[in-house]
Amino acid sequence: MLGSNIVYRDRLSDSDRALLARINSDLAIAADVARADLLLYTAPRAGAVVVEAQARPRSSATLYPESVVGTLEDASVLDGFGCSRLRTHRLKSLQVRGANVARMILPVHNDDGQLIAMLARDAYWLAHERHKRRPLAYRRALLEFMWTVLRGRFNGAEDLTPFREHDGIMFVDSEAYIRYMSGICAELYRRLGYRDSLMDRSISDIDTIDYQMAQKATAENRAFERSVEQDGRLYIRKVLPITAPVLPLRTLITRRHRESYGVRQRGVFILIHDATEAVRAQQELESQMSIVREVHHRVKNNLQVVASIMRMEARRARQEETREALEDSIQRILSVAVVHEFLSQQGQGITINLRDVAGRVVTQVQQALLPPDRGISLTLSGPDIWLQAERATQSALIINELVQNAIQHGMEGRDTGRIQVELVDAGGGVRILVSDDGVGLGEDFDLARDANLGLQLVQNMVQRDLRGSFELVSEPGSGTSATVAFDK
Numbered sequence: 001m002l003g004s005n006i007v008y009r010d011r012l013s014d015s016d017r018a019l020l021a022r023i024n025s026d027l028a029i030a031a032d033v034a035r036a037d038l039l040l041y042t043a044p045r046a047g048a049v050v051v052e053a054q055a056r057p058r059s060s061a062t063l064y065p066e067s068v069v070g071t072l073e074d075a076s077v078l079d080g081f082g083c084s085r086l087r088t089h090r091l092k093s094l095q096v097r098g099a100n101v102a103r104m105i106l107p108v109h110n111d112d113g114q115l116i117a118m119l120a121r122d123a124y125w126l127a128h129e130r131h132k133r134r135p136l137a138y139r140r141a142l143l144e145f146m147w148t149v150l151r152g153r154f155n156g157a158e159d160l161t162p163f164r165e166h167d168g169i170m171f172v173d174s175e176a177y178i179r180y181m182s183g184i185c186a187e188l189y190r191r192l193g194y195r196d197s198l199m200d201r202s203i204s205d206i207d208t209i210d211y212q213m214a215q216k217a218t219a220e221n222r223a224f225e226r227s228v229e230q231d232g233r234l235y236i237r238k239v240l241p242i243t244a245p246v247l248p249l250r251t252l253i254t255r256r257h258r259e260s261y262g263v264r265q266r267g268v269f270i271l272i273h274d275a276t277e278a279v280r281a282q283q284e285l286e287s288q289m290s291i292v293r294e295v296h297h298r299v300k301n302n303l304q305v306v307a308s309i310m311r312m313e314a315r316r317a318r319q320e321e322t323r324e325a326l327e328d329s330i331q332r333i334l335s336v337a338v339v340h341e342f343l344s345q346q347g348q349g350i351t352i353n354l355r356d357v358a359g360r361v362v363t364q365v366q367q368a369l370l371p372p373d374r375g376i377s378l379t380l381s382g383p384d385i386w387l388q389a390e391r392a393t394q395s396a397l398i399i400n401e402l403v404q405n406a407i408q409h410g411m412e413g414r415d416t417g418r419i420q421v422e423l424v425d426a427g428g429g430v431r432i433l434v435s436d437d438g439v440g441l442g443e444d445f446d447l448a449r450d451a452n453l454g455l456q457l458v459q460n461m462v463q464r465d466l467r468g469s470f471e472l473v474s475e476p477g478s479g480t481s482a483t484v485a486f487d488k
Contacts, residue, residue, distance in 0.1 A: 006115045009042045009050070016116045020052060022152040023108065027055035030149045032163035033240070033269060034142065035060040036123035039068065047075050052117065058162040063096050063122050078105055078118050093125065102128035108150050119150060138180035141171045144244040144266050153243055156223035160238055163271050172214055173267040176202050188272055192231060213239045214268045227275070234279050238271040297344035303337040328404065328454065331368060335361050335400040339393045352392040354385040354430070355423060361396050362421055365403045375416040378403070382423025385430055387488060394461050395432065401454040402434035402482050410438030410480055428488060435481040441474035462486065
């Protein structure tokens with residue numbers, strides 16, 4: 001049970017809440033270093049606690065893949081807090097989804113010595129047993145690092161990348177001697193030529209930037225990271241300063257009243273990550289994407305050349321039917337060219353903004369088929385919708401055909417009118433609506449029987465490629481509305 005000394009959640013002062021917010025911002029890197037799930041609890045009332053914040057480790061498997069923030073629990077999950085025998089931490093066992101879990105509970109005190117929250121450090125029991133076999137210097141440093149975080153004394157967490165499973169860690173004390181080095185860390189230093197054990201050696205004797213980084217982090221009391229290339233490999237180092245009270249943690253943390261006490265530097269954690277393969281893979285990807293973008297650029301240019309040749313043929317065509325067929329084909333080719341142009345400009349070239357593509361297609365059709373002296377407005381509305389390149393290409397062709405159809409048939413013989421293209425993001429799907437206030441379709445119009453080539457293309461693409469639906473609604477004299485719907 002929680003004792004009477006805890007400050008309930010609704011009675012926390014502004015400074016108490018600021019401290020909890022500060023702790024929350026530092027929990028991610030703390031969970032990584034501890035290789036454990038961290039749950040920050042407050043007490044809303046007697047006999048109950050609530051999860052105020054949560055951090056999952058990126059360095060090991062999490063016990064809580066789902067969010068548990070806001071979960072109300074019985075105070076027995078944190079038994080022993082608030083009593084007169086409060087210690088630096090308590091350890092208890094529990095079951096989480098059938099797994100044996102070791103829970104270490106750490107108190108959070110404000111400047112007045114009042115208990116305002118509790119931090120649960122949950123790890124698989126096997127991981128806890130492995131941790132117990134690590135050197136005492138490292139285990140004590142980890143506890144003092146947690147004290148640094150829970151007192152709001154850790155700075156620079158927002159500038160750190162995650163510490164992951166295959167990264168190394170070492171503890172360097174305040175005299176710059178290595179007191180702990182993980183197996184992965186030792187292997188990374190062997191790659192740098194240090195075959196013998198570095199335990200109990202000074203980092204000032206090692207030909208790396210570790211010593212300079214440790215000095216900087218200690219002097220500024222701020223964590224930071226740096227990327228350095230060495231022996232043809234790229235290493236990312238993070239340095240986390242550790243502070244601790246001059247008095248023993250157990251003596252200090254049980255004090256009930258505000259007292260002045262000194263704080264000293266205990267050393268630093270140095271986290272090291274070999275980013276060589278990831279960087280090389282990224283460079284290779286960028287090289288491949290550069291080639292892909294160049295291919296799309298050339299395809300776009302070739303399509304535009306083909307469209308130019310067809311435009312010359314259309315001008316020389318003697319039969320009106322031939323000229324119209326060529327002009328329709330030109331617009332289709334240019335619609336596809338628009339997509340390739342966007343792909344040639346994209347950083348990744350995987351998805352395309354349908355809104356941007358539709359804007360270019362609508363502008364092209366307007367310039368080609370709507371002379372300025374015709375008072376027909378053509379507008380586009382809708383949000384940004386990101387689609388795979390193939391679906392964006394099909395959508396561009398569909399918009400081109402429907403807009404052309406509205407101009408050539410809906411607005412036939414008219415000098416004024418309105419055509420509207422609307423894009424709708426339906427969550428997992430997309431709707432494209434093209435409507436006009438033109439003459440409409442005949443009363444006996446049948447899409448399967450009477451559709452022209454453009455509408456047949458739309459119907460085939462929607463049904464065969466997009467696996468969607470295509471609907472035409474029209475009343476004579478009231479215009480036509482075309483709706484295309486498909487999944488993203």
